Amino acid sequence: MGQMITTNNLMYHYKNNEKEVLALKDVSLHVKEGEFVVIIGHNGSGKSTFAKHLNALLMPSSGDVIVKGLNTKDENKVWEVRQIAGMVFQNPDNQIVATIVEEDVAFGPENLGIPSEEIVRRVEEALKSVDMLDFRHKAPHLLSGGQKQRIAIAGVIAMRPDCLILDEPTAMLDPSGRREVINTIKRLNKEENITVIHITHFMEEAVDADRVIVMEDGEVILEGTPGEVFSQVDKLKSLGLDVPQVTDLANLLIKEGIDIPSDILTVDEMVMKLCQLK
């Protein structure tokens, strides 16, 4: 598997009221093709700033961001980078441009200058892949939050990206909308082999990831498989982050002297381990 995204010593600072603020401190990460990476951290931890670097919406103050071999600093490649690394934002209302669903999905391909017959084909494909084909002629403001966010994802998919960057796409949704969006993302990752970088503060959404990255104060402080990361319950809690409930329970049981592994992430796993206890 090749590298999809590499960042080398990425630094970013900006001025706020004459004061220098360091938003990203020396972030070096590698994301492989087809990987499902979840980034967690609270507000102000730099995770959104990091995401905006991955498709050249922000430029590093120093260091490099390489997207599929292209450096985002190269001004001639900016549009290519944005096509490769598509981005979905938090508020579904503020990223839908057109008054009809299919027109909105067509917005990206139209910007790329793709011939109209090909656009029609792509729009249909993209809407099918997020399971929203029946809504193609509807007005976006009549849809639910989860549906709107799926339209936003379709709008990016229609540009045929290799990588999908989602900046807290579920933060404004109700639980059922959240489930819709998460299932869509997972399916795109598995079936269409699209690399996913998912930023969230819902720990449950990180459980199925290939890799979890925890950011705090502009730095990567933990990185590993969900099991590796969430088993460090005390460290995460000291950062003010939650862990999945089941992992929390496992940790409490261990403290009580019960011999079960600390990296349990799902209810099924917990049931299995508990039943195997002697």
Added chain:
Amino acid sequence: MLKDITIGQHYPTGSLIHKLDARTKIIGTFAIIVSLFIGVNAPSYGLVALFIFLCVHISKIPKKFIVKGIKPLRIIIILTFLINIFMTQGEVLYNLGPLVITREGVRQGVFMAIRLALLVMGTSLLTLTTSPIALTDGIENLLKPFKKIGVPAHELAMMMTIALRFIPTLLEETDKIMKAQMARGADFESGNIISRAKGLVPLMVPLFISAFRRADELAMAMEARCYRGGDNRTRMKQARMLKIDYLSLLAIALLLAVLVLLRMLA
């Protein structure tokens, strides 16, 4: 209240007029506006009225709907009628103290009222039969030739599309803010005009701030989707002028020619 305004609403029926290219309909509407000002006598207004009624009939839009569109304007129409009756100089028909009704005044007043009513009917027919997107596309296409002299055709169309897209979003937001402020004791309904206008401040400030924030986020989302202006941009749906469009334009040109002729004869 907002529901009563039919201007700007779209009423799809799939009729022949709905299927016409937006450009044809925009040009046609302009021709109707021009024709109303070319017309000088009863036959010419009759002709324009006949043309508009024919269009309404073909469009299959309920007549009631069209009449409803004129209703909010009835005060303006009546006022125009009265002003014209009393203010025009000429042969005196009737004396009402200081006010004088003249033959010319009555004639002018009736024509003015008819002109206004037909104007509203003609223009609302455009929006009733054309979806907002087709309309903006039509405007963009019509303005394209003027790009060379610096008319930002694509940008204008994009602005209109986004405005249309955000009308429901902002209406919903207004409603939410209003309820939130009412829950905290804001009063939007009582008092005189000045105190009511003052009462709108706590509504407008958050609304504007949120609109600016939305604009900022939308701009970023558009850039992330590779938007870089109208150059090299393609469209999913390409508007095409068909035979029926050219025939319609021909009919409108004929109407205008007859009206010019009538004016010259009068």
